[in-house]
Amino acid sequence: MVGRRFTGVDVLWPGSVDRPQAEVLSQSIAGRRIASLDRRGKYLLLRLDDGSTLVVHLRMTGRLRTHPRDAAPHHHARVVLHLDDGQDLHFEDQRKFGRLYLVADEAGLADVLRNVGPEPLAPQQVAAPSSAAAAASHQVREGAEEAPGPLPSGVTRRDFRDLLRGRRAMLKPLLLDQRFLAGLGNIYVDEALYRARLHPLRRSDTLTPAEVDQLYDGIVDALSQGIANRGTTLADYRDSWGTAGRNQERLLVFRREGKPCPRCGTPIEKIRVGGRGTHLCPTCQPGSGG
DNA sequence: ATCCCTTCCTGAACGC
DNA sequence: TGCGTTCAGGAAGGGA
Numbered sequence: 001m002v003g004r005r006f007t008g009v010d011v012l013w014p015g016s017v018d019r020p021q022a023e024v025l026s027q028s029i030a031g032r033r034i035a036s037l038d039r040r041g042k043y044l045l046l047r048l049d050d051g052s053t054l055v056v057h058l059r060m061t062g063r064l065r066t067h068p069r070d071a072a073p074h075h076h077a078r079v080v081l082h083l084d085d086g087q088d089l090h091f092e093d094q095r096k097f098g099r100l101y102l103v104a105d106e107a108g109l110a111d112v113l114r115n116v117g118p119e120p121l122a123p124q125q126v127a128a129p130s131s132a133a134a135a136a137s138h139q140v141r142e143g144a145e146e147a148p149g150p151l152p153s154g155v156t157r158r159d160f161r162d163l164l165r166g167r168r169a170m171l172k173p174l175l176l177d178q179r180f181l182a183g184l185g186n187i188y189v190d191e192a193l194y195r196a197r198l199h200p201l202r203r204s205d206t207l208t209p210a211e212v213d214q215l216y217d218g219i220v221d222a223l224s225q226g227i228a229n230r231g232t233t234l235a236d237y238r239d240s241w242g243t244a245g246r247n248q249e250r251l252l253v254f255r256r257e258g259k260p261c262p263r264c265g266t267p268i269e270k271i272r273v274g275g276r277g278t279h280l281c282p283t284c285q286p287g288s289g290g
Numbered sequence: 291a292t293c294c295c296t297t298c299c300t301g302a303a304c305g306c
Numbered sequence: 307t308g309c310g311t312t313c314a315g316g317a318a319g320g321g322a
Contacts (some may be wrong), residue, residue, distance in 0.1 A: 015298085042316080077301095097298045097316065115317080169292060180319055183292085186315065205309080235302090274293075276315075 001046070002036045005033045005084040015077040016091060018099040018112075023100050027055065028156065029081070039123075041116040041182030045109075053109050055101040056091065061236050062098030065090050089205070117179045118163070119154030120219050124227070158215045163203065164204050168249060171215070172200035173274040175245040187232055187254045190279045199285045200271075200278045253279040 006029045009023040017046060019027065033238065038045040042080065044064075046054040056064065061076075067086045073080055079091040079100060103109045155163065163181065167174060174180055175189040193200050196213060196218030207215065231237050231245025234255065238244055252262050257270035261281035272279050 094301075097299065167291080173293080
């Protein structure tokens with residue numbers, strides 16, 4: 001994508017564009033070149049050559065895929081962005097929860113990202129455009145894997161302790177809160193809490209210092225493994241090349257209710273916390289601490 | 291600060 | 307076979 005220029009936009013479902021108005025988006029983006037790609041939390045950032053940024057949030061079922069120019073859009077295509085290299089970038093989104101934002105400057109970007117908290121992981125290397133290395137980098141390795149090691153962290157252990165200071169919410173909704181920490185969704189919260197051996201209903205102000213460190217490690221490990229396995233495909237998720245992830249094969253508790261805990265064999269339980277399906281091992285993640 | 295509810299959506303799964 | 311209902315979930319916004 002880097003180096004390509006947008007030549008125009010077709011908005012098939014205006015509800016997918018948060019800002020500006022669809023017609024304004026088309027006018028503003030035409031002729032702009034993609035300078036770089038970035039990410040904040042769950043938001044994808046396409047930095048354009050005039051200082052503006054195209055922001056994409058995929059939410060549940062959104063995806064970005066390239067297709068040959070003027071290919072018939074998929075049933076779920078919501079926005080088609082034409083590129084100058086003979087390809088079209090399609091934003092497809094079955095459930096229409098995903099959103100596109102075009103902001104003119106850093107102030108506009110900051111407004112879109114106003115509820116995004118600190119990054120649990122440090123920025124990852126983005127493959128260079130149109131190189132053999134980029135093509136090679138997306139080849140799926142044989143078999144899913146544990147993370148070779150935790151990825152570089154964004155927040156440090158000390159940062160994490162500071163983040164928790166003054167907080168007393170239940171762990172599950174706290175970790176889902178993007179203002180507290182960016183990037184964790186329902187799957188990875190359950191996986192992180194299991195790894196940390198902490199009950200989702202535990203209140204954050206009841207954790208011992210050792211448990212705070214366990215939680216931090218659980219978060220970093222769960223995310224690192226997800227990235228190493230190129231994402232969790234429970235139904236729809238595909239990467240930009242249309243390839244499914246493999247992390248669903250390595251989930252420890254999520255959507256494994258009734259199956260044995262990988263650590264102790266106790267059947268995994270499913271409960272509801274804050275309206276969210278929540279999976280845990282009642283033996284390894286005991287009590288809710290009151 | 292925290293919790294809870296509703297809204298936005300489609301399609302799969304389920305009950306009868 | 308074919309209805310109608312329920313569920314899933316990320317984020318925002320309102321109310322308690």
